[in-house]
Every structure is written in C-alpha cells, then in structure tokens.
Amino acid sequence: MCLAIPMRIIEVDGTRGLVESSGVRYEIRLDLVGDVRIDEFVLVHAGYAIQVMDEEAAAEQLALLEHLLSEEAGDSLPDPGA
Amino acid sequence: MPVPDEIFRDPVRLAKFADRLLRHGSTRALVFMHVCGTHEHAIARAGLRSLLPDSLRIIAGPGCPVCVCPPEEIDLAARLALEAGVVVATFGDMLRVPGRISLAEARSRGGDIRVVASAAAAVEIARHEPGREVVLFAVGFETTACTTAAALLAHPPDNFSILSAHRLIPPALEALAGMEGLALDGFLLPGHVLAVTGPEPYDRFVRLTGRPCAVAGFEPVDILLGLESLVRMANAGEAGLVNAYPRAVRPGGNSRAVEAMARAFTVGDARWRGLGTIPGTGLDVHPERQRHDARHRFALAGETIAVPDDAPGCLCSRVMIGLAEPEDCSLFGTVCTPETPHGPCMVSAEGTCRSRHLYPAAGSVGGTRTVTDREGGAS
Numbered sequence: 001m002c003l004a005i006p007m008r009i010i011e012v013d014g015t016r017g018l019v020e021s022s023g024v025r026y027e028i029r030l031d032l033v034g035d036v037r038i039d040e041f042v043l044v045h046a047g048y049a050i051q052v053m054d055e056e057a058a059a060e061q062l063a064l065l066e067h068l069l070s071e072e073a074g075d076s077l078p079d080p081g082a
Numbered sequence: 083m084p085v086p087d088e089i090f091r092d093p094v095r096l097a098k099f100a101d102r103l104l105r106h107g108s109t110r111a112l113v114f115m116h117v118c119g120t121h122e123h124a125i126a127r128a129g130l131r132s133l134l135p136d137s138l139r140i141i142a143g144p145g146c147p148v149c150v151c152p153p154e155e156i157d158l159a160a161r162l163a164l165e166a167g168v169v170v171a172t173f174g175d176m177l178r179v180p181g182r183i184s185l186a187e188a189r190s191r192g193g194d195i196r197v198v199a200s201a202a203a204a205v206e207i208a209r210h211e212p213g214r215e216v217v218l219f220a221v222g223f224e225t226t227a228c229t230t231a232a233a234l235l236a237h238p239p240d241n242f243s244i245l246s247a248h249r250l251i252p253p254a255l256e257a258l259a260g261m262e263g264l265a266l267d268g269f270l271l272p273g274h275v276l277a278v279t280g281p282e283p284y285d286r287f288v289r290l291t292g293r294p295c296a297v298a299g300f301e302p303v304d305i306l307l308g309l310e311s312l313v314r315m316a317n318a319g320e321a322g323l324v325n326a327y328p329r330a331v332r333p334g335g336n337s338r339a340v341e342a343m344a345r346a347f348t349v350g351d352a353r354w355r356g357l358g359t360i361p362g363t364g365l366d367v368h369p370e371r372q373r374h375d376a377r378h379r380f381a382l383a384g385e386t387i388a389v390p391d392d393a394p395g396c397l398c399s400r401v402m403i404g405l406a407e408p409e410d411c412s413l414f415g416t417v418c419t420p421e422t423p424h425g426p427c428m429v430s431a432e433g434t435c436r437s438r439h440l441y442p443a444a445g446s447v448g449g450t451r452t453v454t455d456r457e458g459g460a461s
Contacts, residue, residue, distance in 0.1 A: 004274035006087045029202050031232040032339045047200020048229040051277040051336050058329035069098045
C-alpha cells in the first residue's frame with residue numbers, strides 16, 4: 001500500500017486530476033499539491049498526488065550519474081547526492 | 083523535456099553503477115537498514131542484493147505500516163464492523179493481517195468490509211450511502227496520513243469517520259537507534275515519506291545515532307545512489323543526511339501536506355507490533371474534528387483486548403526490526419507462505435517475508451548472517 005509512483009498529468013479539473021503511467025490512466029486527487037501543469041510528473045500515493053517532481057533536479061542528478069559512470073578509473077567516491 | 087523515471091531503472095546504468103560500487107566500495111563489512119517496505123520490494127525485485135559486494139549488507143527495518151499495525155487495532159476495526167454494524171473501508175493489504183481475527187474473517191462472518199484504493203474513495207462510499215456509517219480504517223506512515231488528512235479537511239459527510247492507525251517514522255527511528263543488538267552503519271530513508279515531510283524531522287535522529295543517512299527514491303539506480311552516499315560517509319566516519327532523491331525531496335517537504343496533517347491530527351503515543359509503545363508516533367484525529375473520529379463516535383476506546391503479537395513460532399517481530407532474517411524462522415516457506423500467512427511480514431506485499439518468499443534469489447547474500455556477527459557495532 002505504500003508504493004508511490006511518479007505519474008504524468010494528463011488532465012486537471014480543480015482538485016481532481018487524470019494521470020498516466022506505463023500506458024494506464026488513473027484518476028487522482030490534487031488536494032495536496034498546488035497548481036500542476038499538463039505533462040508535469042507528480043508522485044502519486046494512495047490516490048493522491050503527494051509531491052510535484054522537480055524536473056531540473058532530475059536532469060541534474062542524471063547528468064551527475066552519467067558523469068560517475070563515464071569515469072573510467074575514479075579512485076574516490078564523489079558525492080552523488082550533493 | 084521531462085526526465086522519465088525509467089532512466090533510473092535502466093539495466094545498463096544499474097549494472098555499471100553496481101560494478102562501480104563493487105570496485106570502490108568499502109573494505110570493511112557495512113550493514114545498512116532501510117525502513118520502508120517499498121525499498122524492500124524494489125531491492126528484492128531488482129535483485130540488488132546479489133549485485134552488491136559481499137561486504138555490503140542491507141537489512142529491512144520496521145518500514146511496513148501494515149506489518150507494524152498492532153493486533154488490537156485490527157480487532158477494533160473488526161468489532162466496528164461486527165458489533166457496531168458500520169461499513170469498514172480499508173486498503174487491501176489490511177484484510178489478512180492477523181488480529182484475534184483478521185478483517186477477511188470478519189467479512190466472512192458478515193462484517194461489511196470494503197477495500198478502497200484511497201481515502202477519497204471511502205468518502206465517496208459515505209456520500210453514496212447516507213444511511214450507513216462509514217469508517218475508514220486508516221493505516222500508513224506520513225505518505226498516507228497526509229491523504230487521510232486531505233479527506234478529513236475536504237468537508238466529508240457526517241456519516242464518515244476515521245479509525246486512525248497512522249504512524250510517524252522519525253520518533254520510531256529514534257527509539258530503534260537505542261535498541262540493544264542493533265548494529266548498524268547507516269540508514270536508507272524512504273523518499274516518498276521525506277517528499278512529504280522534508281528532511282528536517284530527521285536531523286535529531288542523525289545527531290542521536292551519529293550515523294550516515296541517505297534518502298533515496300525507489301528505482302534501482304536511486305537506491306544505489308543512496309547506498310553510494312552511505313558507503314562514502316561510512317568510510318569517512320561521517321554522520322549526516324544526504325538527499326539522493328532531489329527530484330522529489332526538498333527542504334520543508336510538501337508544505338500543504340504537512341499543514342493538512344497538523345490540522346487533521348494531533349500527535350499521541352502508539353503501539354507498534356514488535357516494538358511496543360513508542361511515544362509521539364501516533365496520529366489521533368484532531369479534537370476539533372471529533373465527529374469524524376471513529377474512536378469517539380462509537381465509544382470503543384478503552385476496550386482494548388490484549389492480543390499476542392505473533393503466532394507461536396513466528397519471528398515477525400524480530401524480522402521487522404532487522405534482528406532476524408526470514409530464513410531464520412521455522413515457519414517461513416513451510417507453513418507460512420503468501421497463500422497461508424501466519425505473521426504480518428508475510429501478509430503485506432511490502433513485508434520482508436513476503437518479498438523474500440517471492441524473490442528468494444534476491445535474498446541475503448551468503449546465507450543468514452546475524453547482525454552481531456560483524457565487528458564493531460552501533461550502540
């Protein structure tokens with residue numbers, strides 16, 4: 001019951017929203033998040049969006065991950081979470 | 083262009099990253115505890131334990147809200163259905179968790195127990211059936227508690243009430259940190275919970291334990307990112323909290339959700355299956371919303387009946403706090419299976435035993451070492 005899954009916003013109608021994940025659509029509640037835009041990702045848990053995913057942070061972390069993986073023989077562990 | 087979460091479960095990146103952890107990991111044995119059923123499920127499903135170096139061990143802590151729900155609360159929900167004749171709405175995982183009787187048994191005895199996917203769905207039942215009393219048996223940590231709070235604050239009908247079995251994680255972790263026999267080098271914190279609360283409520287825990295903590299998401303690469311931070315900090319002897327899930331976890335968390343919980347609930351003491359009573363870990367319906375509090379509305383408070391935590395021979399209460407592995411239990415996989423669960427860890431989809439039973443190859447590497455086997459130890 002505790003699974004929280006990022007899903008893409010497809011429709012917004014007040015505090016109700018329609019989201020999509022892996023081709024499946026779900027009706028969710030948006031009471032706990034502010035304004036959300038179509039195509040934004042929200043973290044959905046127990047039928048409610050509980051947070052809006054930060055795309056910029058995701059892109060930054062991904063870039064850092066790629067950097068870590070491209071290092072051939074790094075001898076220390078940089079901070080991937082900083 | 084949005085970054086889809088799929089990238090964080092890409093098998094190529096995962097293998098390369100795991101290899102990196104193998105090559106740059108710690109030379110001494112490290113034991114990290116996660117405290118979240120979703121982490122256990124993700125770790126088992128992706129087979130992460132088999133990818134990690136032998137020196138790195140991940141154990142499951144008390145992170146399954148269904149598993150830690152004590153029998154007397156299940157009993158209370160069953161009695162509300164059977165004695166008070168109300169509709170009890172709850173999440174599917176709760177049905178088979180053992181109390182004196184489970185909710186599934188209460189249903190077979192005629193109790194009107196319905197599975198819902200959200201608190202909002204329970205409110206809908208109350209709206210559609212104004213002649214019935216509808217009680218949401220609300221279980222879960224902060225991630226679920228805020229959704230119950232949202233339902234309570236969205237002007238539910240008068241025939242809707244809550245039986246709150248919600249629990250808060252930070253004070254429970256603080257209690258866990260002081261337990262004897264727990265020898266841990268760091269903690270992997272649950273990304274969805276800290277997405278709601280922010281990292282701040284864990285500052286005290288970090289200070290108390292003097293151990294590294296990392297908050298991580300639930301894709302396999304997310305978990306490795308968290309583990310890498312833990313290894314790096316443990317090697318350096320540092321304490322602190324690293325945010326390895328910045329796309330969902332931000333300072334202050336989700337202020338709307340935090341505020342909703344503060345308006346809907348007050349904090350109280352609560353019992354955890356396997357851990358006993360932990361001060362400050364329960365959420366009671368706020369006195370201002372007493373008419374939506376099932377404990378008040380149906381006057382069942384104080385009629386608690388003592389129910390033993392576990393079935394005879396069941397090690398769930400030790401498995402839940404990382405002091406035993408599922409394989410240490412003689413019931414595991416023999417009489418206790420997902421089809422015939424004896425203890426809560428086998429009932430819930432996020433329970434350690436259920437997860438280990440479904441994905442046995444992904445279990446603990448090198449058999450069942452106990453926490454005390456390794457050198458050193460946390461106090």
